[in-house]
Amino acid sequence: MTGSMARSSAPAIVADGLAAAYRDRLIWRDATFRVNTGEFVAVLGPNGSGKSTLLRLLLGLLPPAAGSLQVLGERPHRGNADIGYVPQRRNIDRDLPVRGRDFVHLGIDGDRWGVAVGNAANNHQRVDQAIRSVQAEAYADRPIGRLSGGEQQRLLLAQALAGKPQMLLLDEPLASLDLRNQIVIAELVAELARANGLTVLLIAHDINPLLPVVDRVLYVAHGGVAIGKPAEVITTEQLSRLYDAPIEVLHDSHGHMFVVGLEAESAHHDA
């Protein structure tokens, strides 16, 4: 297919002088960056810095306040079937009488009018395939509210994959998971992205579980955006400049990075 050739060469996201505002409040500006097709980018930054806002811009749910933005060669538009989206999760009600499988199915035809007629066998096959790709066969038929956070996250990922996207936008998929599961899910996403040639933007709080899998880091903080390899962006100098405050980045013997100096700020935001 010529499409795949074009996909591998063209950038997946092109932002030029991009600014985001919510109502009248400017959130960040002067964002100029490119994300290449097939790249795995971790989006980091303190709470309220506008990480989710970036995803909303890419999804076409919010227009840019200034500058230009291209996603998969087009201007962002709502209902883009090429983007799989997993928003930040509130708790799913334990008694919600719906199977994980039904959630996944919505990723295929949830936006179509009417009831499903015809094509049912084909769609069920696609649902099965998506569930298998995240290794969720064992619990896909149980009510989704009864599953663990990691199991829910896998099924929601399957929902995004069922729509056969070219890009995944994941908003804090690792939140509320234990460290082991954070690493497992991060590796799963990376594996799926590699297998399907997907571009991934993944919002996270902690870079460490993602270090083995990310290509680059997009840091959103204090009204600005910086992008680069983790070792380039997550440095004492870069972050101190971005935050406009003294920040120190420490490394342990395993290569893990620890950002120090933000405790007061993040504690304030998390409260």
Added chain:
Amino acid sequence: MPELYLAAAPYFGWDLVRVVQELFRYAFMQHAFEAGTIVALSAGVIGYFVVLRSLSFAAHALSHIGFAGATGAVLVGTAPIVGLLVFTMSAGAVMGALGQRLRGRDVTIGLVMAWSLGLGLLFTRLYKGSANLAIGILFGQIFGITGQDVVVTFVAGLVTVLFVLAVYRPLLFATLDEEVAEAKGVPVRGLSIAFMVVLAVAVSEAVQVVGVLLIFALIVAPAAVAERFTTRPSRGVVLAAILAVLFTWAGLSIAYYLPYPVGFFITTIAFWSYILARVLSGVIARRATGRVRPWREEQVRHSP
């Protein structure tokens, strides 16, 4: 000679054909079964989504707002159903526009509901008619339904069921996963408004059968029972509709033989079905997984 028929004791026994013949002997019973079935079907279908969207209280409030509409309509000389529809549909549109923000507004909804009942009380007094009018609206008057009412009910029921069929998938998507649905291009807000307006139509219809106060029995109870037995939305909708029809048929049939109100029988059947469903589904769940009994858990839906 109708008088002769009335004088004869109604047949009841093991001959089911004769029982059915007996139940359909009079026009008022035929109309009650016709209208009751249509109302139950639409109430069950839309009720499934009411429960899934956590709108039980909003649905209950809609019917109370309808009480003010119905009594107000009589006061100005129009049919109660017209006032009922105008009031519930307007309130439904407002509730639908609020969408997610409606959640947790129990106090506001409750106050509007109480005020509507108060208004209805005032309208009833101003009309100076018999209290039967208010009683009929509050508790239903299924045995007073005319052939023309049946036609109106049929149209309204058809609208409800066709609407749910037409928006089934995006409505389910918006109900279960609003943010993703919105990103995928589902008109979440428009659907929320349309759903509440159609719910208003279904509620107005159901008021004829069970009245303003007993609406829970037909809209919420069947869906709540269905939810206990299936985790597939498509089956849940169908099961809720079947249960609503069964509740109604059973209530009408018993009320034919016993000198007590049909609203009492339908609500009684709904209540005990729900209790039975909780116990049964608990037993089934325990047998299947040995896990915690589901009725022990509080129903806190979509808690933040």
